[in-house]
Amino acid sequence: MKTLKIAIQKSGRLNEKSVEILKNCGLSFENYKSSLIATVANFPLEILFLRDDDIPEYVQDGIADLGIVGENVIIEAGADVSYLQPLGFGKCTLKIAVQSTSNITELSQLNGKAIATSYPVILQKYLSENNVDAQIRNISGSVEIGPGLGLSDAIFDIVSTGGTLKSNGLKAFKNVMDSQAVLIASKGMELNPEVLELLQRIQSVLRAKA
Ligand code: ATP
Ligand code: ZN
Numbered sequence: 581m582k583t584l585k586i587a588i589q590k591s592g593r594l595n596e597k598s599v600e601i602l603k604n605c606g607l608s609f610e611n612y613k614s615s616l617i618a619t620v621a622n623f624p625l626e627i628l629f630l631r632d633d634d635i636p637e638y639v640q641d642g643i644a645d646l647g648i649v650g651e652n653v654i655i656e657a658g659a660d661v662s663y664l665q666p667l668g669f670g671k672c673t674l675k676i677a678v679q680s681t682s683n684i685t686e687l688s689q690l691n692g693k694a695i696a697t698s699y700p701v702i703l704q705k706y707l708s709e710n711n712v713d714a715q716i717r718n719i720s721g722s723v724e725i726g727p728g729l730g731l732s733d734a735i736f737d738i739v740s741t742g743g744t745l746k747s748n749g750l751k752a753f754k755n756v757m758d759s760q761a762v763l764i765a766s767k768g769m770e771l772n773p774e775v776l777e778l779l780q781r782i783q784s785v786l787r788a789k790a
Pocket of ligand 1: 630
């Protein structure tokens, strides 16, 4: 029997819930902060602990058979993987925000404007769908400071509470995408008996919680 590999986030917002759901499936494994790989004692499974950004590609390329990662990260990576199950945690919304003093009220007013983001793919798709021609400034973090520094007219980022926006003098303007953690598999692995067994266990854990 082939030992499956599942990739989950090593540390960050999805780590704890990802570990928890696997443990609740009855999987027994050691979860040391320092180790990058854990072997499950009672199921043919190894757990790889990775940066979330790397998970879609690992699963697409079959280095991991399964993965738990935010939908936003999968879509941004353009990864070709199978979606098996939304997991109900890691929920967030990707929004366009502008300065609180801005008079921008319509999407069309973003034409010719600069938008700072770490999610250029998702943003470009949305702008194209809405016939907006804006300049996307791809930066890897702290996009909220962009408008205050004159780097951008707007930002596109994950917003959960809005507190970060407010403290940077910004206000949300358009909701673009809702995201949550999902279980994904490499194409072709959906019908593997162990994958199906694990999926069924995850689904019963989710049902028990609902
Ligand atoms: P890594 O070190 O693995 O690259 P990271 O800093 O990119 O981690 P986290 O901040 O841990 O990522 O977020 C992981 C995922 O959690 C996001 O991609 C998103 O799907 C989800 N998420 C839920 N709420 C939020 C939030 N308020 N801010 C950012 N991400 C959130
Ligand atoms: Zn990341």
